[in-house]
Amino acid sequence: MGVYWDHNIPDAAHTFIGNAMGSGGLGVIAFPPGGGWVGVAENGVYEAHGIPQECFDQLAAFRNQGWKVRCIAFPSQGGNRWVIIADQGYFARNIPDDCYQKIGELLNGGSHISCVAFPPGAGDAWVIVANNAFWAHNINDECYQFLCNYRQGPRVATQVTFAPNGGWTVYGGDTFYARNIDNGCYQQMVTFNNQHWLIDHVAFTPGGGYSIVANNQNPYHSVDPIRQFEGQFFQENQGWHDIWSRMTHYGVPGASVALVQENKVAWRTSYGKLQAGLSSYVYANTPFQAASVSKPHCAAGVMRLVQDALVALDDPIGDRTTWPVAVRGCGQADWRKNAKIQAVLQHKGGFIGRGNTYPLNNCVVANFTAGGGGFGGYPDTPGVTLPTLDQVLAGTNPPANSPKIELSSQPGTFYYSGMGFVVLMRMLQDVTHADFKKWMKANILDPTGMTDSTFEITLPANLSRAAAGHDTNGNPIPGLRNRYPESSAAGLYTNAGDLCRFVAMINNRGKIDGHQVLASDQVNAMLTNQLGIFTVGGIKDKNFLFNHNGGNYGFSDMIQGYPNLAAGMAVMTNLDDGASKASAFYGEAFAALKRIYNLP
Numbered sequence: 001m002g003v004y005w006d007h008n009i010p011d012a013a014h015t016f017i018g019n020a021m022g023s024g025g026l027g028v029i030a031f032p033p034g035g036g037w038v039g040v041a042e043n044g045v046y047e048a049h050g051i052p053q054e055c056f057d058q059l060a061a062f063r064n065q066g067w068k069v070r071c072i073a074f075p076s077q078g079g080n081r082w083v084i085i086a087d088q089g090y091f092a093r094n095i096p097d098d099c100y101q102k103i104g105e106l107l108n109g110g111s112h113i114s115c116v117a118f119p120p121g122a123g124d125a126w127v128i129v130a131n132n133a134f135w136a137h138n139i140n141d142e143c144y145q146f147l148c149n150y151r152q153g154p155r156v157a158t159q160v161t162f163a164p165n166g167g168w169t170v171y172g173g174d175t176f177y178a179r180n181i182d183n184g185c186y187q188q189m190v191t192f193n194n195q196h197w198l199i200d201h202v203a204f205t206p207g208g209g210y211s212i213v214a215n216n217q218n219p220y221h222s223v224d225p226i227r228q229f230e231g232q233f234f235q236e237n238q239g240w241h242d243i244w245s246r247m248t249h250y251g252v253p254g255a256s257v258a259l260v261q262e263n264k265v266a267w268r269t270s271y272g273k274l275q276a277g278l279s280s281y282v283y284a285n286t287p288f289q290a291a292s293v294s295k296p297h298c299a300a301g302v303m304r305l306v307q308d309a310l311v312a313l314d315d316p317i318g319d320r321t322t323w324p325v326a327v328r329g330c331g332q333a334d335w336r337k338n339a340k341i342q343a344v345l346q347h348k349g350g351f352i353g354r355g356n357t358y359p360l361n362n363c364v365v366a367n368f369t370a371g372g373g374g375f376g377g378y379p380d381t382p383g384v385t386l387p388t389l390d391q392v393l394a395g396t397n398p399p400a401n402s403p404k405i406e407l408s409s410q411p412g413t414f415y416y417s418g419m420g421f422v423v424l425m426r427m428l429q430d431v432t433h434a435d436f437k438k439w440m441k442a443n444i445l446d447p448t449g450m451t452d453s454t455f456e457i458t459l460p461a462n463l464s465r466a467a468a469g470h471d472t473n474g475n476p477i478p479g480l481r482n483r484y485p486e487s488s489a490a491g492l493y494t495n496a497g498d499l500c501r502f503v504a505m506i507n508n509r510g511k512i513d514g515h516q517v518l519a520s521d522q523v524n525a526m527l528t529n530q531l532g533i534f535t536v537g538g539i540k541d542k543n544f545l546f547n548h549n550g551g552n553y554g555f556s557d558m559i560q561g562y563p564n565l566a567a568g569m570a571v572m573t574n575l576d577d578g579a580s581k582a583s584a585f586y587g588e589a590f591a592a593l594k595r596i597y598n599l600p
Contacts, residue, residue, distance in 0.1 A: 299532020469554015
């Protein structure tokens with residue numbers, strides 16, 4: 001026998017629920033916006049008062065045919081508007097056309113629909129939750145974010161309920177989350193959850209009453225790992241902080257997180273907002289700027305050129321580009337022949353970078369000031385002109401805001417150099433006779449399944465709902481996102497889930513979803529020689545890993561892969577790391593994932 005709790009509902013409904021719970025459980029309870037109620041017990045007994053007559057007649061018809069009723073829902077406008085979902089069919093009257101069509105598509109495709117729900121307020125707003133999918137239109141943005149997150153993992157949410165005041169709760173699968181619902185209702189849901197009951201139904205009356213039903217005990221003896229990641233994110237003084245409190249602690253407006261298991265994206269979740277102060281929330285496919293995590297992708301592109309015999313790793317890069325490789329006046333002419341493609345991928349090509357950029361007439365580490373080797377980007381504000389690739393290479397100022405890219409150290413010494421990757425970008429375009437951004441989409445991003453990623457400087461329409469960058473104080477940056485014509489070094493837009501597809505592809509020696517994006521020997525070269533990535537340990541060690549972090553103005557992120565464990569992770573944030581808050585946050589995220597999934 002299950003448990004139930006209700007408050008301020010019709011006496012007859014209270015009695016029906018009690019009887020149903022004593023005879024096998026409750027299957028449906030709903031309160032239409034005009035008053036009244038309808039309930040269906042698990043044994044098929046039903047009762048209704050004050051619902052549209054046509055709805056009652058259809059319910060009776062379904063039950064007379066022996067069909068099991070799974071859901072009854074009423075749009076908030078009232079009147080003769082309703083939908084009944086049964087195990088062998090459905091019927092609806094005066095619900096939004098697109099909702100009706102989607103119900104038909106799902107049921108005709110063999111899906112099992114567990115929930116149809118309508119938020120308060122007139123209009124085309126609805127949610128459908130099925131066993132293998134969910135669809136939503138014009139619902140609360142935070143609710144949609146949580147529904148996306150809670151529909152992943154081993155125990156997915158099965159229900160959404162909207163309160164008349166605009167509050168909502170997502171539940172099922174041994175978890176729930178609620179916002180702005182009656183506090184008594186929320187506390188009772190917590191109580192049932194703590195008592196290890198699975199909440200099956202939450203229903204609100206138009207006047208503020210509610211009913212909570214749990215038919216069965218929770219069969220699980222451990223926390224869903226995704227919910228554990230969220231709830232046991234960081235431990236302090238023997239107590240756990242959840243991910244949302246740590247985001248608040250560090251001032252992280254929004255985050256994208258994903259995990260690789262068995263070289264597949266096990267899950268991808270999102271937290272917080274696109275922009276501080278607004279009500280738009282991050283989704284799993286929301287684009288963030290990957291910053292320097294662009295470089296591993298560029299490196300994969302270069303390795304594709306090697307695979308196709310268009311270049312060789314030991315070629316001097318100057319021999320494969322029409323751009324004349326320049327040597328700083330204090331350098332030596334023979335540096336050009338030693339600036340080989342492999343060395344550039346390893347940040348050993350001699351191009352200016354951190355530690356040897358300033359002063360600009362010097363070839364040794366002297367009087368170095370912060371900022372060398374990277375790119376500041378260009379605000380997306382009126383009057384700001386973007387330089388061409390050749391203007392970036394030449395350091396033509398204006399419009400370029402970075403110095404001339406030239407050899408300023410003897411090749412062979414490591415100086416992290418985003419500028420060397422811009423030379424690789426020019427080389428790739430010269431060799432392929434194609435635009436870097438389009439070539440990378442066709443040859444690396446799309447084959448890897450990174451369908452929500454782009455190197456385009458101006459986001460395409462399908463990716464225009466992007467995260468805004470924030471400064472170290474959490475304020476949106478001017479123009480919301482700087483632009484980076486230095487695409488190969490800093491220009492990738494993506495999300496954590498797509499980054500984890502790249503991680504899985506590299507882990508699996510170039511293969512994903514049965515498709516070989518890169519030949520295994522090219523990926524082995526990347527892993528063995530740290531080409532565009534960084535590694536820890538020997539390539540045959542069980543705990544061998546590769547990683548790369550990134551930081552553009554307003555964005556910070558990191559990826560990590562374990563090729564010999566078929567695992568990995570990615571975290572992206574829309575906070576600048578100038579005060580090291582973003583990296584502290586994603587460091588805690590990585591630590592939580594490693595702890596929960598037993599990774600080194």
